[in-house]
Amino acid sequence: MSELFDAPAALKPLAERMRPRMLDDMVGQRRLVAPGNALRRAIESGNVHSMILWGPPGCGKTTLALLLAQYADAEFVAISAVLSGLPQVRQVLAEAETRFAGGRRTVLFVDEVHRFNKVQQDAFLPHIERGTIVFVGATTENPSFELNSALLSRCRVHVLEAVSQEDIVAAMQRALDDAERGLGGRGLRIDAANLASIAQAADGDVRRALTLLEIAAELAEGEGGEISAATLSQVLADRTRRFDKQGEQFYDQISALHKSVRSSNPDAALYWLCRMLDGGCDPIYLARRITRMAVEDIGLADPRALPMAIDAWNTYDRLGSPEGELALAQIVIYLASTAKSNAVYAAYNAARADVAQLGTQDVPLHLRNAPTRLMKELGYGKAYQYDHDADGGIALDQTGFPDAMGERVYYDPPARGLEIKLKDKLDALRAARRAAREGKA
Template sequence: MVATPLAERMRPRSIQEVAGQKHLLGPEGVFTRMVESKTIPSMILWGPPGVGKTTLARLLAESTKRPFKTLSAVSAGVKEVREVIKEASFAYGTILFIDEIHRFSKSQQDALLNAVEKGIVTLIGATTENPSFEVNSALISRSQVYVLENLKKEDLLQLVHRALSQDVVLKKKEINIKEHKALLRYSGGDARRLMNLLELSVEAAKKNEKDELLIDDDLVALIAQEKAVHYDKKGDAHYDIISAFIKSIRGSDPNAAVYWLARMIEGGEDPKFIARRLIISAAEDIGNANPTALIMANNCMQAVHFVGMPEGRIILSQTTTYLASSPKSNAAYAAIKDAQKIVKTTGDLPVPLHLRNAATSLMKELGYSESYIYPHNDPQGFHPQEYMPESLEGKIIYQPKQNPREQEMLNRLKNMWKNKYNY
């Protein structure tokens, strides 16, 4: 008899045991309120693999004691959908969970619409893809979309400690995890991968002088790399290759970038995943050094979606080599990071009166918007006035880099603001 995998043995049995997702599962989280009120709306759970989408769906159903049906979009067709809907019409309140709902065709998704709208089923769909691109807008409009996040370091460590202390197999063993770095790195925020890697590491570990099974980073890395030889696009190497791909673009090496692109294509990677990463790279690594890069990347996403594979590889290659060959600037990326840090440090600074919205007569009496000067009244479209909260006056957040495009922007800013920001 084959033993149940650790990941399955450690699957949470209550909402309280689910790791991470504090924005949904905290004391005031929306899922917590659903469990308390026993009211579950139709929803789409969007997030990376291994963060608990399937588990959450099952636990929400169990908390309300409602019938729970599951379908996989990989294997189910319109016929199976209609059969479940027919059964649900005789079992009020049925929750229908559809894994990888983004793989459903338009006709399959349309088959759900009427049942969801009439309340015959409460739909919980799970997807790793952006619902805006992959799920019918009509179905989205009838559902709530909840974003699940990659598990954080503390969440992953909590899972490891819980497995060692509570799992029926592991708690009987003397296990010494000397280092956690490799376990966390190779898990990629995926709880399922973390449990699989932990289980394989325990099986491969040798006992030390204290008769403990010793697990260190070298052992975990060895296990992860051996596994990577046989993995598919959802395996560990997926994260290493996309990392190499983005870093090659960032490093302005189109030869390496297109090589890693080919590795992903030959490995069966989802082309839309690659296209989305190109969009992020265009904004994060190129930014205002070449604003056309973001337009190219966005058009690439649409074109790949429209054309499909294998021809889509040509569009991906064109965009990849263009981005890799473009001048680079992370100034916009750095600016938003710094701005968020300032916000967290300084809190909710008051908006200057002249920038506030004077929506009512009382607001006007209080001076809202009173001294605001409309820039377009000036022939140059600019009039110097204060836009920052008082305590941040003169604070530079966006710092253009040393490339022709941003230097042009910098000169314009200097000319307009003179000595205000000391550019």
């Protein structure tokens, strides 16, 4: 059955056929593999180390691992954390030990390494320490969150970036010119604008760009060899942007949306909202997060923000997509444009901190409920002043806090939005209460 895995090159996808054979052939990642850089010097010397390659799809993680094994004259073995379990891992490691005993190293490439659980990740540790394998893990997720600390401590993390459009165009042009492995010699024609369109649609992914180019080339061969805009309209019709609904990009983008609202930038906020909707984010999740923004970052500076956020949420529930998404866009623009205050949020956190730190404080006697004679005889409710009967409607010398705590100030509204009036009132009231307590003392 081995002949199934030794398929002729012509049967392989263009992206696989055009995989770089030398470091100089790689596009992008100049920060890592430019001449003179530390990683490049290590690879060229064959003095390679175990590493984690963290970057988006199609940025060159597999290619870099292959080149690492080539320059080190080591056996290259690849497994996928999606398809392999612990028995397969143990078998690969046993084979690597046998190879190591015979004087040959193994570069073990683990794709999607973040999909392995802690036990599976721990299986590599002794082999990395002994040098049985040079471990190369590839992940699109933040290693700090997805990989255990023991594995991270034995590997160096290298961050790869999405490949620029210019570099993707260069990779496609190389494929068009290469008659041996690429599309050269077929009489294909494509102008610079259409090549740039494919690069833009690839969204930083070289593999995706070459796949799109190969599909376009197949269509063009039946149309005189020209890859025209009409041809690309078919190939690029369903393109999508990078977005992982549970990955780091998801949380980075919701963070960008929230912070754009907070910084009163409605244009940026609208952009990130559209990015997330375009990537397939659940609009109900967005509605929930937007409602949180209304209470966390707008608060009482504009009390209309919260009911408006709830109304937008309800509107989406009633209309669905795509009409309901306009309601989300409307509330995002409003929240970003209106006055901001986190005074309620800060006050709530300060009060919670006191509750956690000070333990169970007794309710002052004058604030306690006194439904029975015994309770009244024990002083429950004694000396309570009914505020509506006091001058000005407020009993100024009456505290609302436990006796051991004394008065506290949690809510400190800024002089912004509607909280200006609240600030003026509370500042005057707190000053009057202090004066009343001092006079009573």
